[in-house]
Amino acid sequence: MSQVDLHLxxxxxxxxxxxxxxxxxxxxxxxxxxxxxxxxxLDGIREAQEEAQKLPGILVIGGVEINTDTPGGExxxxxxxxxxxxxxxxxxxxxxxxxxxxxxxxxxxxxKEMGIDIDYRRVKELAGEGAVGRPHIAEAMLERGYIxxxxxxxxxYIGRDGPAYVExxxxxxxxxxxxITRAHGIPVLAHPFTxxxxxxxxxxxxxxxxxxxxxxxxxxxxxxIGELLAxxxxxxxxxxxxxxxxxxxxxxxxxxxxxxxxxKCVENLMALKPD
Numbered sequence: 001m002s003q004v005d006l007h008l009x010x011x012x013x014x015x016x017x018x019x020x021x022x023x024x025x026x027x028x029x030x031x032x033x034x035x036x037x038x039x040x041x042l043d044g045i046r047e048a049q050e051e052a053q054k055l056p057g058i059l060v061i062g063g064v065e066i067n068t069d070t071p072g073g074e075x076x077x078x079x080x081x082x083x084x085x086x087x088x089x090x091x092x093x094x095x096x097x098x099x100x101x102x103x104x105x106x107x108x109x110x111x112k113e114m115g116i117d118i119d120y121r122r123v124k125e126l127a128g129e130g131a132v133g134r135p136h137i138a139e140a141m142l143e144r145g146y147i148x149x150x151x152x153x154x155x156x157y158i159g160r161d162g163p164a165y166v167e168x169x170x171x172x173x174x175x176x177x178x179x180i181t182r183a184h185g186i187p188v189l190a191h192p193f194t195x196x197x198x199x200x201x202x203x204x205x206x207x208x209x210x211x212x213x214x215x216x217x218x219x220x221x222x223x224x225i226g227e228l229l230a231x232x233x234x235x236x237x238x239x240x241x242x243x244x245x246x247x248x249x250x251x252x253x254x255x256x257x258x259x260x261x262x263x264k265c266v267e268n269l270m271a272l273k274p275d
Contacts, residue, residue, distance in 0.1 A: 004261035006035040006061065006269070007078065007190070007214065007242025012044030013065075014133035016247030019048035022256075027058045029257045033266045035242065037063040037078055040096040041131050042089075045082075061269070064093070065190060066179070069170035073160065075201065076190035077173055078214065078240070079180035080269055089183040092171070097131040099169035104132045110164040111137075111157065116146050134158050135248050150249040173201065177208040184274040188212035188240050192228060193220070199231060206235045209275060216241025216261045218254035238268040 009015035010022050017025060019036060026034045036048045045062040052060040063080045082089065108120045118140040126136040138153035147153045157164045171179070173189075180187040187210050192198035202213065215228035216239070232239050241261035243254045 001030055001257045002260045003030065003032040003257075004034075004263060004266055005031055005242045005245065005257045005259065006033070006063070006080070006240045006261065006265065007037050007065075007217075007244045008034055008256070009038055009065075009244070009246045010036060010044040010048070011128050011130045012036075012041045013038035013131045014127070014135040014246060014248070015130075019044035020051040022247075023048050023051040023055065023058065023060060025256055027055050029255075031257045032057055033059050033061065033263075035061040035063040035080060037065045037080075037242075039065050039067060039131060039133060040093045040100070042082060042093065043130070061266075064089075064180075064185075066093075066176040067096070067170060068173045068176045070173060070195075070201075072196040073194070074170075075173045075195055077176040077180065077205075078188040078190045078212075079176075079183070079185040080188060080212075080240070081274065082180070082183055082185040089179055089185075092179060096169060096171075100132045103166045103168035104134075104137060106166040107134070107137055107158060107164050110166065111141070114157075114163065116141060116144075116157070116164075118144055118146075135246060139248060149252055151252050173205055174208040177205050177210050181209040181275050186211045186238075186269065186272055186274060188214055188238075190214050191217045191244070192231075193217075193224060202231055202235065202237075206237070210235075210237065211272060212238040212240050212269070214241055215239045216259050216265070218243055218259050238265070238272055240265050240269060 010019045048060045066077045068075045138150045177187040243259045245256045
C-alpha cells in the first residue's frame, strides 16, 4: 500500500465518510500524506485537518476537485493548498453546488418518467451536508433495487450519454486553472486519460497556469504512467496521484491508498511556490 493518496472525497461532496472518519481510515491504512479533494467544495478540509492533529504521523493537504466542461466532455481540475477563505473561489463553488441541486432534481424527474421511482428527499438525505451529486442518485437507485451496483447507474442511466443525464452549470478547464491560481493554490489536471486529447489540453492549460498532472491513478498501466511522466517533464509540471476514493461501492472502486504514489510527489507539491 502507498503512503500517499492525494485524491480523496468525503461527505462534503459525494464521499461516504465524513472528513474525520476518512482521516482515521487513512491513518489505519498506513497513509502518511493525504489530500481532501471534494467536488466543488472546500467544506471538509478544516474538519479533516483538525482530526489529523489528534493522530500521529498523518498530514492532510487541503484541496478541491472542480468539474469543468469542454466540447469533448467533462474535465476535472484539482487544486491543492487552497486558501480556505478565498472569497471568489468560495462564491464560484457555491454557484456550482446550487447548480448540482437543480440538476439532481431534474434527473430524478427524468428517472421517474422512465419508471425508476426514487424520492429526491432521499437523495438529499444521502448527500447530507455535502454537495448533491450523481453518486447520491445512484445510491438511491441501488437502495430501491433498480440497479445492482453504482457503476450500473452511470452506464445505463445517469452517465453523460444516459437517458436521464442533465447538464449543469460549469466553467471551462482554463477558467478553473485561473480560479485556483488566484486562490494561491496549485492547479493540477486530474486523471488525464479521461480527456480525448489530453496532450493538447495540457498544452493549453500550461499557458493558463497549470502546475501539475495526475500521473498515478487507479487502472493506469506502466505505459500510461510513463507517457504522463514524459508530458510532465516536457512542461516542467509536478506529478501527483491518488485513488479517487469515495467509499460508495467498495466492491468496485479502488481501495483507499491502493494507488502507489511516490513520496517525491508530496515533496514537490509542498515545495512548489504558488503564483
